[in-house]
Structure formats: structure tokens, C-alpha cells
Amino acid sequence: MNEDTVLKPAPDVRFRIVDGEAVVVRQKSAEVLVMNEVAARILTLADGIRPIGAWVEILAAEYEVDRGALEQDVLRFAAELAAEGILE
């Protein structure tokens, strides 16, 4: 996983943004999750086209935080979502 990695939601994952949070449905496991605003934003950025580096640039501008620390957080979170099967 690095900033050139491109990810998108797994085929069985559906999500919708509600008041900034994501209601995520995982069909295979019949699971429904709620993800916070930052996670919801990442889900919308994971479009299968933009690499993770592009997410970091966008989020850095939106949240006005240190890019270096943000990149580590985003990479770690992306890896978690991929390990969970939410992103691929």
C-alpha cells in the first residue's frame, strides 16, 4: 500500500453519506456499519481512479493539516479498509 495505490469499494459494498457519516452495507456478511466523517470522505475518494496520493492532497486542503502525518494516517486507514474487505 503506497500513495500510488488505487482502491475502490469491494463489489458487495454499498454506502451512502448521511449528515457527513457513511452508512456502509456489506452484503456478503449482511453487516451495516457507520463510519465517521473522515472515513466517509475516504470512501467517496476511493473511486478506482484516483491513487491514494490524490486523496491525501484533497484531504490536506480540506482539513488544513500536516501532509506528512495525514499521508501516514490515510495509508494506514486504507490498509485497514482493504484488510476488512471494504476496499480493494
Added chain:
Amino acid sequence: MSFGSGFLHNPDLFPARSAGETWGGRELVLDLPGGPYGFSGLSADQVETALARFGDLRVDTEPAVATSVFRAAAEDFREIDTRGWEYGLDFDFGPASLRLAGIGLAGRLDWRPGLRGALWTPVGEGERFPGIFENFCRVLVAYRLHELGGAVIHGAAVVDGGEAFLFAGRSGAGKSTVSRMALERGMTVLSDDLNALLPSGGNTVLCGLPFTGDLDKADSRARYPLRALLRLEKDTEDRLRPLRRAESAACLLACSPFVNADPGRHAAVLSTLLDLMEGVPAYALRFSLAGGMWSILPEA
């Protein structure tokens, strides 16, 4: 495992349309939420055993949704050892139709034109038919209510002062426990398992569904304004925490059987649930068996 193979020997021979030999010429119309629902092609014994369970809902009006009941050969269905088996149905979701298979049942819902049902069963008489009939009806009602902007929800509905609480949760969350506690306090429980949420004049109303739960069934034609959604969490103390919109939507979505597994309807189901919860308070309810939770529930 492909659709139906857990219940049917030859799922590839599943009826492609609503047709076949009926069990008889009898009809039954039931006033369930979203209905009335009409069932035709029944044998006299099927009507009798269905009425033993749902007789108080029988009406003599034209149905809004019609289902035809057909004969199926017993040898088409697999023998299922139900000991230790958690009951489920098999679904094949499509945009214009839905196929379902279960113990002793194969069914279709078709939408063009209008919602229609078809049920094939090898059981023409005896005590097995009401369960088969009910399992089909659960799915039919869930889709019909979705069509009407409502939803079937796994939860316990308890009446308090002319309104109702919906205690939502999957299996093991405490619905039956809360229901028993409510009954001990002399409260009315609409259902401890499945209930219907319906839009009504800009508000949301709750009514019980007469499907299998642990407790006796209350009148499923009674409707009560929904005072609050309470997401159940067993604990050793009693505490309320307001749910955010996303949390209440997620709670209801997780508790909306059948339709929530339909990939073509996820978005619509979530929209419906958000609409139904507009203006309705929602909380995570941690509750203990001491019964103190009733004093912290929101009042009208």
C-alpha cells in the same frame, strides 16, 4: 451455492412465471399492513389452517396484492434436518422479480405490472402449511411495505400512552426480554419480533405483524404514532444516548429483513428509512434486567 439448491433438488426447473396446478378453488383475503392481501388456489384445509393462525385478519374485500398458490411435487424439495438449524430463505433478487425458496416453499414476487405473488408448495393440508404460508407472507409484506414507503423491522413494539416505542435489534439483542418486562408492567406489546413502520400523514406509525414471535399477538390492525426508536444494548445499567441520523438509519437497515439484502433496493430502502425517521427521536438504550429503563425513556 446457487439459488435454491439448498432447498430444491432441481432449482433450474424453478417456475419462470406464475402458473401451475392449484390446490383448490378457495380464496382468502387478509388485512395485513399494506394490504389487503388475497390468496387464491387454496385447498379447504389450507384455508382452515391459515385461518387458525390469521383468522382475525380475514376480510371480505378486494385485495390490493394478489398471490396464487400452486401445487408442487414433494420430491422437488429436499429433506431438511432442522435440528440446530437457523431458519433462512434463499433469494434470487432481480429488478422486476424475486425468487425465493425455503422449506416446503418456492415463491415468486413479480412487479410488472404491479406486485403479484406466487407460491408453490407440496403441502396441501396439515399443520405444516401455516408456517410455509407465513414465511412467504413475511417476504411479501416486506416488499409491499417497501413499495408504500414503509418497512418491516425486526423489533419489539411497546405501546405507551397512545404512542409506541420500537425497540430494535437483531436476534439476541433483548427484544423478547423487553417485551416480557413490558407485559409485566401491564403494557401492550404489538409484537416482540416483527413490526411495520408506515408513513401516515407526514408522521410515522407503527403496527405489529402477526408473525411468529415468542409472545401472543396483539391486534395487528392497530396503529400507533412512533414516539422513539430505541436500539437495544444489554448492560448492567440503564442509559440512553441519542443516535445520530446515520446510526438510526444503520440500525433500522440492519433490522429490515429481506429487502435489506436486495442489492437493487439498498439505496431506496435507506431513503425510505431516513424518511420514516424524519423528526422521530432515536436512542441507543442500554438496559438492565432491573427494569429501571422505563423511567428514562422519552415521554410524549
